[in-house]
Amino acid sequence: MHAEANRQTVELRIRRQDRPNAAPYWQSFVLEARAGANVVSLLMDLREHCVTKDGERVDPVAFEHNCMEEVCGACAMLINGLPRPACSALIAELEAPIRLEPLPKFPVVRDLMVDRARMFEHLKQVKAWVRIDGAWDNHERAPRISPQDWAANYLYSRCMSCGCCMAACPQVGSDQAFVGPAPLAQVRLMNAHPTGRYDKTERLHAIMAEGGLSDCGNAQNCVRVCPKAIPLTTAIGELGRQTTLQALKDLFGND
Structure with missing residues (x-):
């Protein structure tokens, strides 16, 4: 019973x-x-x-x-x-x-x-990874990072590429070029990494191109359905400021 x-x-x-x-x-x-x-x-x-x-x-x-x-x-x-x-x-x-x-x-x-291959292609498109090999000194240890930065970055590192945010986004579709919220959030994460920041300019140029940040319609569906409560809209806002600064650097020079 x-x-x-x-x-x-x-x-x-x-x-x-x-x-x-x-x-x-x-x-x-x-x-x-x-x-x-x-x-x-x-x-x-x-x-x-x-x-x-x-x-x-x-x-x-x-x-x-x-x-x-x-x-x-x-x-x-x-x-x-x-x-x-x-x-x-x-x-x-x-x-x-x-x-x-x-x-x-x-x-x-x-x-x-x-088939989530399209999402992974977009992750490759925005170079959402950190290169290990390069001209920089690895110091034989992991780069030092402040507790505050670590806590902020951890929020984005929880992404499991489930695709829920992509499914909820009205700008994501087979007939649309928008890379979607998950790849954008990973750009924010990699740009903040002590080693990943060496490729920051290349990532920003990738999301400044067609299908990038400007294609976001700010529906905010992504952040509502994310099972990990990742602050996706916050990431998009931060990237907006980064791309604006990058556009000025491209126009007037890096100095």
């Missing part, structure tokens, strides 16, 4: 797609959820016995997951219309029936799996 009290019947409505170019369709499933279950664990249970609400046995639902700790970002999807990681979406806190859809703005591979 106690075990039954710790379970609840849940209906899942899942938007499925068999192939990248296939037409999407909806299927409903009813299954038992354990106490404390999240969306990923429910999908794992469904994988073992994938029978629709109408009693039809179908192929297991394709989805991605890895860490189960809201660290990797792989399980992000649209849950009841909101982009969020499925591992931290607890069944008990979701309105029924629970609607699951692939993350928008990214090409669907199958069912709830999407």
Whole structure:
């Protein structure tokens, strides 16, 4: 009796797609959820016995997951219309029936799996990394940084490239060049790094070009849905000041 009290019947409505170019369709499933279950664990249970609400046995639902700790970002999807990681979406806190859809703005591979390659291409476009090799002295140790700067930078280092902010941004799309909020926030992070700052000018020029900072419409959807509460709009504001200063340097010279 106690075990039954710790379970609840849940209906899942899942938007499925068999192939990248296939037409999407909806299927409903009813299954038992354990106490404390999240969306990923429910999908794992469904994988073992994938029978629709109408009693039809179908192929297991394709989805991605890895860490189960809201660290990797792989399980992000649209849950009841909101982009969020499925591992931290607890069944008990979701309105029924629970609607699951692939993350928008990214090409669907199958069912709830999407291809995030475009976001990673944009990260490469803005050079969102710190070069280890260079003409500078590494001092054989990590560069020194103040506690205040470390705390500010840490907020941006939590990005797990889940794509939720990209999915919520009205300026991000397959027909638009905007790189999106996640790559912009990483530019802010890398520009503040003691070694990363050596490539600051190149990054700023990248986001001053087409598809860069000026394409942001300031909808602020990104900061509302970010599961890590990263201050994305603050980063965009700081980059606005950096690019303005860079434009003046380009016009009048660096001196």
